[in-house]
């Protein structure tokens with residue numbers, strides 16, 4: 001691994017079309033000019049201002065499309081996506097986990113993911129990785145870190161080190177996260193399905209509501225929005241009432257099935273509380289606890305009620321690879337979106353919902369996070385699985401010529 005690399009060169013990329021990520025804007029023969037870590041100009045290649053483009057390294061992607069790098073709003077770079085990631089990680093030291101996280105970050109970037117919100121890592125390794133990537137020491141997406149997640153004693157994700165019984169406990173974890181460079185607080189409101197939940201129900205909140213409200217208020221006062229893991233309807237209601245900024249999973253389960261409650265949907269929409277559904281590529285084939293017919297119905301209900309939806313994979317949990325975001329995106333067609341609508345959801349919309357306003361769009365002033373893919377993904381989302389080149393903060397990554405594809409992303 002080299003030391004901090006020099007400022008990225010100015011680049012002028014052009015292709016058959018360019019998708020800006022907003023307002024259904026597709027520029028035929030579009031080009032993007034980057035200088036350092038920023039985009040300085042976007043438009044038809046024929047109109048590039050000569051003075052701005054002077055000295056830029058030019059590259060045309062024939063038969064291809066340029067679009068903003070993809071955003072995964074729910075990752076776990078510390079988890080290995082194997083059959084029992086939580087027991088695996090308990091047997092490893094911090095240095096080993098961090099080394100694995102670097103490889104997974106590199107693999108996600110090679111798949112076209114230029115920003116991730118990482119929702120739970122032991123020892124706040126996600127914040128360490130963020131720093132390495134920002135410094136240019138490690139290639140990877142921009143990591144929006146949540147550090148150690150808060151959970152009740154013995155609760156879901158307790159193995160990551162954030163058990164809290166009192167407001168003072170929670171404040172200490174949040175402060176330590178913030179001081180390490182984390183930008184979000186993750187709180188586990190209900191039990192889960194992928195690790196021991198200490199008897200906590202996946203349906204209802206495990207917290208005293210007054211304490212939950214106090215924790216969210218403290219996090220907000222520290223400038224950190226709150227992502228709340230909540231499966232069941234009662235847990236979603238508790239998290240929203242406490243003021244959480246995003247609900248993770250929202251599977252609307254209750255003891256005897258599902259309860260996609262219209263009043264709760266209206267409450268989420270009114271508050272602007274985002275839902276990150278954490279769909280992976282297997283979701284459309286799911287038949288067990290959460291069959292796809294039910295999940296698709298939930299997605300449509302949330303979308304219909306104007307609940308803001310963010311794209312995320314929950315990668316790192318069993319069977320969910322860190323490269324899986326592009327493969328998961330066709331599932332979002334269930335919202336009634338066309339491919340361009342899904343691309344905007346996975347770029348500008350999700351970036352905004354996780355507070356990353358400087359990316360997600362190809363526009364002057366934004367971060368130079370750019371993806372080039374074969375063909376036309378606005379006609380066929382499958383093309384997103386064929387990246388030709390990725391820029392992150394103006395640094396070039398060649399998926400096809402790197403070793404990343406050959407490596408097991410786990």
Ligand SMILES: [Zn+2]
Pocket residue numbers: 074075076119314
């Ligand atoms: Zn998760």
